[in-house]
Structures are given as C-alpha cells and as structure tokens.
Amino acid sequence: xxxxxxxxxxxxxxxxxxxxxxxxxxxxxxxxxxxxxxxxxxxxxxxxxxxxxxxxxxxxxxxxxxxxxxxxxxxxxxxxxxxxxxxxxxxxxxxxxxxxxxxxxxxxxxxxxxxxxxxxxxxxxxxxxxxxxxxxxxxxxxxxxxxxxxxxxxxxxxxxxxxxxxxxxxxxxxxxxxxxxxxxxxxxxxxxxxxxxxxxxxxxxxxxxxxxxxxxxxxxxxxxxxxxxxxxxxxxxxxxxxxxxxxxxxxxxxxxxxxxxxxxxxxxxxxxxxxxxxxxxxxxxxxxxxxxxxxxxxxxx
Amino acid sequence: xxxxxxxxxxxxxxxxxxxxxxxxxxxxxxxxxxxxxxxxxxxxxxxxxxxxxxxxxxxxxxxxxxxxxxxxxxxxxxxxxxxxxxxxxxxxxxxxxxxxxxxxxxxxxxxxxxxxxxxxxxxxxxxxxxxxxxxxxxxxxxxxxxxxxxxxxxxxxxxxxxxxxxxxxxxxxxxxxxxxxxxxxxxxxxxxxxxxxxxxxxxxxxxxxxxxxxxxxxxxxxxxxxxxxxxxxxxxxxxxxxxxxxxxxxxxxxxxxxxxxxxxxxxxxxxxxxxxxxxxxxxxxxxxxxxxxxxxxxxxxxxxxxxxxxxxxxxxxxxxxxxxxxxxxxxxxxxxxxxxxxxxxxxxxxxxxxxxxxxxxxxxxxxxxxxxxxxxxxxxxxxxxxxxxxxxxxxxxxxxxxxxxxxxxxxxxxxxxxxxxxxxxx
Numbered sequence: 001x002x003x004x005x006x007x008x009x010x011x012x013x014x015x016x017x018x019x020x021x022x023x024x025x026x027x028x029x030x031x032x033x034x035x036x037x038x039x040x041x042x043x044x045x046x047x048x049x050x051x052x053x054x055x056x057x058x059x060x061x062x063x064x065x066x067x068x069x070x071x072x073x074x075x076x077x078x079x080x081x082x083x084x085x086x087x088x089x090x091x092x093x094x095x096x097x098x099x100x101x102x103x104x105x106x107x108x109x110x111x112x113x114x115x116x117x118x119x120x121x122x123x124x125x126x127x128x129x130x131x132x133x134x135x136x137x138x139x140x141x142x143x144x145x146x147x148x149x150x151x152x153x154x155x156x157x158x159x160x161x162x163x164x165x166x167x168x169x170x171x172x173x174x175x176x177x178x179x180x181x182x183x184x185x186x187x188x189x190x191x192x193x194x195x196x197x198x199x200x201x202x203x204x205x206x207x208x209x210x211x212x213x214x215x216x217x218x219x220x221x222x223x224x225x226x227x228x229x230x231x232x233x234x235x236x237x238x239x240x241x242x243x244x245x246x247x248x249x250x251x252x253x254x255x256x257x258x259x260x261x262x263x264x265x266x267x268x269x270x271x272x273x274x275x276x277x278x279x280x281x282x283x284x285x286x287x288x289x290x291x292x293x294x295x296x297x298x299x300x301x
Numbered sequence: 302x303x304x305x306x307x308x309x310x311x312x313x314x315x316x317x318x319x320x321x322x323x324x325x326x327x328x329x330x331x332x333x334x335x336x337x338x339x340x341x342x343x344x345x346x347x348x349x350x351x352x353x354x355x356x357x358x359x360x361x362x363x364x365x366x367x368x369x370x371x372x373x374x375x376x377x378x379x380x381x382x383x384x385x386x387x388x389x390x391x392x393x394x395x396x397x398x399x400x401x402x403x404x405x406x407x408x409x410x411x412x413x414x415x416x417x418x419x420x421x422x423x424x425x426x427x428x429x430x431x432x433x434x435x436x437x438x439x440x441x442x443x444x445x446x447x448x449x450x451x452x453x454x455x456x457x458x459x460x461x462x463x464x465x466x467x468x469x470x471x472x473x474x475x476x477x478x479x480x481x482x483x484x485x486x487x488x489x490x491x492x493x494x495x496x497x498x499x500x501x502x503x504x505x506x507x508x509x510x511x512x513x514x515x516x517x518x519x520x521x522x523x524x525x526x527x528x529x530x531x532x533x534x535x536x537x538x539x540x541x542x543x544x545x546x547x548x549x550x551x552x553x554x555x556x557x558x559x560x561x562x563x564x565x566x567x568x569x570x571x572x573x574x575x576x577x578x579x580x581x582x583x584x585x586x587x588x589x590x591x592x593x594x595x596x597x598x599x600x601x602x603x604x605x606x607x608x609x610x611x612x613x614x615x616x617x618x619x620x621x622x623x624x625x626x627x628x629x630x631x632x633x634x635x636x637x638x639x640x641x642x643x644x645x646x647x648x649x650x651x652x653x654x655x656x657x658x659x660x661x662x663x664x665x666x667x668x669x670x671x672x673x674x675x676x677x678x679x680x681x682x683x684x685x686x687x688x689x690x691x692x693x694x695x696x697x698x699x700x701x702x703x704x705x706x707x708x709x710x711x712x713x714x715x716x717x718x719x720x721x722x723x724x725x726x727x
Binding site for chain 1: 313314315316317384385386387388389391395396398410411413414417418525528530538539541542543544545547548551553555556557562584585586587594596597598600611635647649650652705706709710711713718719720723
C-alpha cells in the first residue's frame with residue numbers, strides 16, 4: 001500500500017480544502033477573514049487551491065485596528081493584486097469615530113478587544129452568513145474545543161457548552177435568519193504544520209517572519225515592537241535587536257521573538273526547539289485565564 | 302543539498318494518525334495523555350506554568366494535567382470534561398491528533414463524535430478494577446464506529462505489583478466479552494501512566510511483557526490500509542466553471558475522494574443519472590495527477606458533457622454502490638429531544654441533502670451489556686439502536702462496514718437545525 005501514502009501535510013491540506021468547498025456550497029455569502037498573518041495567508045492559499053482554475057468565489061476581509069506593521073499592509077495589497085482577489089477593509093477607527101466603542105487608554109491600551117465590534121458590524125453590514133477564520137485548535141485551550149463549523153446566534157455569540165456534534169466529514173451549516181457561522185478550516189493544523197506547509201509549497205509570506213533589526217522594548221516577559229502609538233513606561237528602554245515575528249497581529253499586543261532565523265528551514269528548526277507557545281507572546285491572552293473563551297463568546301475571531 | 306534532503310526527509314515525511322481516548326476521571330487517562338504530550342515536548346513552558354498556577358490556586362496536591370485539556374471555564378470549575386478536546390503532538394515518525402472524550406455514559410454522544418474519524422481507539426482499564434461496564438461501552442462504541450485498531454491499556458500496573466497474572470486475566474476477560482464485537486485489530490499493553498512504565502520507555506518492572514511500548518505502537522501501527530482503495534467513490538462537492546477566457550470550456554467537479562482511486566482514462570458512471578464517461582484529467586492547482594486516491598481533494602474533468610451537480614456521485618463502473626430510498630442503519634441519538642417515530646428529519650449523506658422519515662425501530666442496544674431490547678420503541682439521548690428510514694430521494698451508499706464515508710449519515714432536526722442522530726448504514 002506504500003504507493004497510497006500521503007504525508008501529514010497533504011492529509012491536512014485535503015481536509016481544509018474540503019471544508020472550504022463546503023462553505024462555498026452550503027452558504028450564500030461567505031467571507032474569508034484575512035489578517036496578513038501566516039495562518040490567514042495559508043488559508044487563502046488553500047482557498048485558491050480549492051477552486052482553481054476558477055477564482056475564490058468569496059471576498060476577503062481585513063479588520064484593521066490601525067495599529068499594523070506597515071509591512072503587513074504592503075504584503076496584503078500586493079497579494080490581492082497578484083491573485084485578483086478582493087479585500088474589504090473594516091476599520092476599528094471608524095467604529096471608534098461612530099462612538100460605538102471607547103478606546104482604551106494607558107500603558108496596556110489595545111484595540112484588540114474593540115475589533116469584535118467592528119467585525120460583527122461588518123458581518124451584519126455586508127450580510128455575510130459565514131466567516132472563515134484561520135484559528136487553530138492548538139493555539140489556545142478554548143480554541144481546542146472549537147468545531148470546524150461553529151454556530152453563532154443573532155448576536156454573534158458562541159455557546160461553547162451547546163455545540164453541535166460534528167461527525168465524519170458531514171458539516172451541518174443549517175441556520176436561521178440573522179444567525180451566522182464561523183468556519184475554521186485550519187482547526188487541525190499546528191504551528192509546526194503551518195511552517196512545514198509554507199516550506200513544502202513555497203508560500204509567500206511577509207518579511208516580518210524572518211530576522212530583521214527592529215526597535216523593541218521589554219514588558220512582562222515579552223518583547224514588543226516600538227511604534228509611535230505605543231505608550232511606554234519611563235523604565236522601558238527602547239533597544240535595537242535582531243527579531244522576527246512568530247505571529248503577526250495588532251502591534252500593541254503582538255510580541256516579537258529574538259531570533260536570527262533567516263530561512264524557512266531555520267524557522268522550522270527554531271519552532272521545533274522552542275519551549276514557549278506561539279501565543280505566549282500574545283499580550284491579549286494574558287489578561288485572564290479564560291480571556292480567549294470570554295472574547296470568543298462575544299464574537300471574537 | 303544533502304542537508305536540504307535530510308531536512309525534508311525529517312520534517313515532511315510524517316504520517317497523520319488520529320486516535321480517540323475515552324475514560325473517566327480516575328482511570329488515569331489525563332495522566333497518560335499528559336505524559337505523551339510532555340515527553341514529546343508538546344506541552345510548552347508557559348502552558349505548564351499556567352496549569353501549575355491553576356492547580357495551586359485550586360489547592361491540588363500535584364500538577365493537574367487534566368487542566369491542559371479541559372479548556373472551558375465550566376470544565377475547570379467543575380473538574381470534569383464536558384466536550385471533546387483536540388490535542389496535537391508529533392514524533393519524528395508521525396503527527397498525532399487526539400480526540401479526548403469524557404467517558405461517562407451521559408457523554409456517549411461526545412465519544413461517538415470523537416470516534417467517527419479515528420484510526421485508533423485507546424481504552425484504559427484500571428488493573429485493580431478489571432473490565433467494567435464502561436470498558437465494554439467504550440469498546441462497543443469503537444467497534445460500532447469501525448475504528449480499525451483498538452489498544453487496551455491496562456493501567457496502574459504499579460498498584461498491582463506489576464503482576465503478569467493480573468494483566469492476563471484482564472486480557473482474557475476482555476477477549477471473552479469482545480467476541481460479540483467486531484474488532485479488527487486488538488492489542489493489549491500493561492502500563493503505568495503515572496510512573497511511565499511502557500508508555501514511552503520500556504518498563505524495567507515487567508520483564509514478562511515483550512510487546513511494544515504504547516508510543517512505539519502508536520508510531521508503528523499500520524494505518525495506510527485503513528482506507529478503502531477498492532471502491533471508486535467521488536461525491537461531487539462543487540462545480541468549477543472559471544469565468545476566464547483561458548479556461549472558457551473548463552468544467553470540473555471538485556470533491557474529496559471517499560474511497561478508491563481515480564486516474565485519467567478510467568471508465569466512470571455518474572449517479573443518479575447513470576450516464577457514463579471517461580476521466581479526462583485529475584487536476585490540482587500545482588499539477589494534474591496521474592492518479593488520485595482517498596482522501597485527496599481534487600478536481601475531476603470528464604470527456605463528455607454531462608449535467609452534474611453537487612450531491613451527485615462519480616463512481617467506478619466496475620463496482621457500483623447501492624442505490625435506494627429504504628435504508629437500514631444503526632443510529633446513535635445525540636439530542637436531549639427524543640427521537641420521534643414516524644418523524645421527519647433532514648438527512649446529510651456525503652455531499653447530498655435529503656429528508657427522511659423514521660419508519661421502524663427493530664431494536665435498541667443496551668450499551669453496557671450489549672443486550673438487544675426489542676420492546677422499547679423510543680430512543681433518547683446517548684442511546685443506540687437500529688432504525689429503518691425512507692428518504693425523499695434515492696441515496697447512493699455503501700454499508701458503513703465497507704466505507705466510513707459513503708456509509709455514514711447525520712440526521713438534523715428541522716425545527717432547531719441541530720444535529721440529532723449519527724447513522725451508520727447496515
């Protein structure tokens with residue numbers, strides 16, 4: 001039976017493509033949530049594979065906190081141009097200007113939580129009935145409980161204790177008016193799988209993931225990138241270091257890693273040797289033990 | 302160059318194995334999983350610190366590894382596992398997906414869910430207690446869901462002084478009971494999850510055991526023949542029609558191969574129309590393939606223009622599936638709302654949607670004793686029984702025993718949209 005062997009990445013790929021196609025078939029107006037990070041890049045790449053030679057039959061949407069690494073936006077725009085895909089941008093700044101949310105202030109101020117409101121508003125405004133997200137179950141313990149097809153009520157809420165059973169490859173996307181779904185095609189991927197896949201398929205990713213010199217400062221065990229809107233304590237000293245991003249998100253809550261990894265091989269070796277989770281550098285998860293579960297119940301990614 | 306080759310060999314040559322564990326609070330399941338994760342370095346320092354903090358806060362004497370898998374606030378508060386949790390780890394040989402499910406009878410629903418895609422089922426038996434009701438229940442579910450391999454870990458051997466006769470007795474008792482079950486590959490391992498005997502490292506305390514360790518077995522158990530490579534089944538998921546000049550006449554059928562192999566030139570039939578044609582190409586974005594097989598996701602094009610849409614099935618002509626509207630199946634009930642005899646439900650089968658009516662229920666199974674009950678005609682949450690349904694249109698199916706993809710269905714309550722039944726076609 002040797003000739004019928006698929007490696008683990010090919011099995012995961014086949015599963016994700018199947019899920020993405022189910023979304024296109026079962027829903028009327030899907031959207032793919034795109035952050036410019038490696039997971040959403042891989043998800044979009046898989047979506048292109050799923051429908052080739054046709055184009056991906058739904059748009060992408062970027063929830064823009066306004067606190068981006070400039071390289072992310074540049075990468076996003078180039079990718080859209082290259083693939084002919086359409087990316088809707090929903091801005092947290094607009095939600096703030098409309099008075100729907102109040103911006104946090106102070107040292108740990110972040111727009112990360114505010115994104116949920118922008119996201120739910122955009123889903124409603126565009127009448128999207130499902131949003132594809134790049135969340136993975138290995139990222140965080142609340143995510144480990146997530147279904148591929150995750151039902152949201154008319155308020156966009158997730159009810160983790162009352163999820164639909166998901167069996168075999170039969171996905172139940174039935175819903176009532178006003179409800180929507182979040183779908184996570186990368187559920188079974190780990191951080192390592194993502195990197196190995198990027199390597200195997202030669203998927204293009206932003207340079208931020210490779211080592212570069214950057215002005216950073218140290219807070220609560222995490223190196224944070226310096227930027228004009230970052231509020232620092234007097235004791236926090238800005239230094240220039242060789243760093244790379246392990247995850248890319250809002251600058252205010254995405255830590256960077258001290259690293260000299262300059263190739264995908266080196267990144268994979270570093271990932272294999274690391275003893276801290278990817279989200280260990282995520283400031284947004286450190287707020288409480290159940291920070292992710294609470295945000296997800298409200299409608300977070 | 303050789304360095305790159307070694308690198309690729311090391312990282313890109315792994316197989317994927319899915320296994321499910323079922324167990325209750327005390328049988329050491331969490332300890333076993335915790336040990337696998339810890340020893341394979343899948344538990345990270347910040348995770349370990351977080352659960353250490355949480356254990357201390359709760360006043361636990363030792364680090365409670367169950368906190369790793371119990372991800373929901375309610376689960377941590379109540380100290381129980383409510384839902385299936387998925388965990389991941391890898392060794393140089395394989396990547397593993399664990400579907401960790403609670404073992405109590407009230408969570409049979411979750412066990413069925415976790416078991417539906419597994420290659421291997423792990424059943425834990427406490428060496429002091431021997432084979433219990435729940436052992437039989439777990440084994441029954443594993444066999445009903447046709448998990449190809451069953452590994453019985455006789456745990457807590459340290460508490461019975463690592464005695465061989467305890468292990469042998471349990472093994473014999475289990476074999477006796479499993480005669481009624483249909484298990485294809487059954488293995489037994491004496492372990493101590495707490496002390497680490499025969500989990501990752503071979504035990505020095507049980508010289509009488511010359512079989513593999515638990516991890517060795519997980520890494521080496523032969524799974525590539527678990528797929529059905531004989532019956533060509535391709536449920537059409539989506540029709541690809543590019544709106545571009547370059548692919549003006551392209552009409553491809555996207556799907557995931559449920560079983561069998563497909564290659565250009567193969568004679569195929571399309572159900573339900575019955576039209577036949579030849580495969581022109583099997584496409585992916587990077588390349589067209591000489592041959593594709595389960596579980597690959599591909600796009601198939603045919604030599605002839607036939608009207609094909611989602612829910613249709615492309616099959617190899619030499620081995621056709623059953624086609625019919627009156628279907629018998631074993632069903633696990635997943636909903637708090639009992640099954641309604643003669644009730645109508647939506648049904649999902651491969652990529653096909655239909656409706657059905659439940660016409661008969663010949664018997665249900667007492668999942669603790671495996672006895673059949675021919676009198677009670679109702680079915681409530683966590684019960685398993687045989688039903689006969691009639692569908693609104695013909696389905697093209699195989700028996701679940703032969704094909705886990707084309708032999709499985711889910712039933713959906715049309716008023717709540719909830720998934721209420723898991724069906725395995727007899």
